[in-house]
Amino acid sequence: MPEPTTEQGTFRWHRDADSVVTVALSLVPDAPDAAAAVLAEVADRLAAEIAGAEDAAGNDGAADAGAGDAGLVRGVVLEFGGVEFFSGASLADLTGPRPPDAQRVQDTGLRLKRALRRLETLGPPVVAALTGSALGGGLEIALACHHRIVLDRPGTRLGLPEVTLGLTPAGGGVVRTVRLLGLVDALQKVLLEGRRLSPEGALAAGLVHQVVRSPDELAHQARAFIDDQAQDQPQARQPWDDPDHRIPGGGPREPALAAVLPSFPALLRKRTGGAPYPAPRDILAAAVEGVQVGFATAELIEARYAAHTATGPIARNMTSFTRLDLPAVNAGRSRPRDVPTRAATRVAVLGAGMMGAGIAYACAAAGLEVALKDVDEAAARRGRDRAAQPLDRALARGRITEERRAAILDRITPTARPEDLAGCDVVIEAVFEDPALKQKVFQEVQDLVAPDALLCSNTSTLPVSRLAEGVARPQDFVGLHFFSPVDRMPLVEVVRGERTGDTALARAFDLVRHLGKTPIVVNDARGFFTSRVIGCRLNEGAAMVGEGVEPASVEQASAQAGYPTGVLALLDEVTLTLGRRIRDENRAAAEAAGEPWRPHPAEAVIDRMIDDFGRPGRAAGAGFYDYPEGRRAGLWPGLREHFTEPSVRVPLPDLRDRLLFSEALEAVRLFDRGVVTSVADANVGSLLGLGFPAWTGGVLRFVEGHPGGPAGFVARARELADRYGPRFAPPDALVSRAERGASLSQAG
Known part of the structure; x- marks a missing residue:
């Protein structure tokens, strides 16, 4: 008999007339403890139903749930999507766990491991029906299912991206991918790169079994697997639970693998350049050690390495950037709060060179109409051809269709006629870095575009306040510093001049977000931030x-x-x-x-x-x-x-620190001068725009996270100043903060 659907708050349970249970999970992001509790509750209910069926059949004594007949539960469809969490720690943990917290962090991962292990050994076949992304712990849940099907939707991604956050997978991700794919493929295709794969990419990598195109097909294929399994093997088990299972490629004692395994540490060092990234090293160690022991021991090894990385400073740095600073900046931390959003519709780009063409492409790809102007029609058309280059690359790789390419290019109108810019509500100038030339091109068009058009100059160093002197509406003038190549660089520096109004600043911020890029807001100064x-x-x-x-x-x-x-x-x-x-x-x-x-x-x-x-x-x-x-x-x-x-x-450490400290000290000076007004903007700008090392979490995080904190940073800066010159002398305000134990975000 079918059961009515029941709601448990974090999951929805339905058993149909054929004794197939569908569990729709609703998991809280970044909450591994909550996920473990939900999955344990699901496993408990499944075990209870199996035990109840055995009792009803006259089976005296409660049999072990992992070995009994599936009874009334012929199969389980675990339906979820949009799940991303990291099993070693919650979001709150990631901002501050220290080595003394290692046992607690390890226990968090082990609780999820136990719940998943119970789920995959209960007996009935379990299908992961993925309706959206499954990243980190989300994919680890799916890997514990006997069959994995993913719905191909735009933006759906699957993977174990922990390494990109300075973390090690902690919910069985290392153990299961190694046993599923083999040591080499698991490391190279999944674990060490931390790639976020499309559904087809996940299928090619061997992480999922099927990709479907519709929710109906997802349900049908999940049910078909359970029906087939019920006929062929009612007691489902994972490949690694088969006594005859052999890890693809074998273990370290296999001659072929033994021949290449010693090269892995060297390749890892080449990939990281010798920078202090412990996560790739710990992932490699957990994989190699885990493949030589049984499943349970391998999971414990993984848990210990995961706790080591999660409680280290590099993980705190990298996750604070990804989970705190970047979302805060994108959410509008530096945007004027009381200005309503106003969408741009038509953009005039002045200058069809490399930067102008890149900006035109970015606007058109975001759905905006673009008038691309240069001194003559031929130059403007060459700019449109340059704008087509990233589209051609995407087409060659199968990422877009010919129709999509044509639609984007059709939005770009090359022209040499100023009157063709009539009605544009945004102007972005991208000519040579010459103040007189920039002012001239604005003067040619400012009376032709919309009377309240946003006026933007793509300049990397010239003071915006000086450029604004050449336009009739300086309150609508703002700097927009795009980075090259525009189609790949995610950052735009929004520069507020002395007379830039809040409305213009907010519109510029919103335009950058509409382009899919990250805006940091800085105040005007030569060279900006x-x-x-x-x-x-x-x-x-x-x-x-x-x-x-x-x-x-x-x-x-x-x-x-x-x-x-x-x-x-x-x-x-x-x-x-x-x-x-x-x-x-x-x-x-x-x-x-x-x-x-x-x-x-x-x-x-x-x-x-x-x-x-x-x-x-x-x-x-x-x-x-x-x-x-x-x-x-x-x-x-x-x-x-x-x-x-x-x-x-x-000494090489001095050379290394001179590069890092030269940038960090200048960032502190600019922060103290108010050129950059938030620690988050400085960190995001340095990582996305300057290539400041990711392990630091950002240029000002590097100062505060230095061994010994700001006081340790000050001491090291003084050492460098004594050896290499006064340019390394720490600013007085930083020294004062260090002496008081204050952070950069605290005044004084």
């Missing part, structure tokens, strides 16, 4: 070369610090001539204001590279690196000849 901070790292790298440090050691220090690109390679990418032009403008501005100019040791190196050696960067085919046929090869041998001093021995 991001350019000022990254400039300090670039200068420090060049200064090291000038001191006679081996260039390869400079790049190695960058890697060990955790930067995605070596500092000398990055100098080549941004071009040395651009850096020198910005330096000359800054010096002229300082002299005009009567302020002293303090030359940086990097200046002589940059000047020699440009003037003496003709090596201004990658665009010219020669910089700190050689570029045969446009591809980066090795470091230019001339660096050793002209700069390196074999007698110079700067």
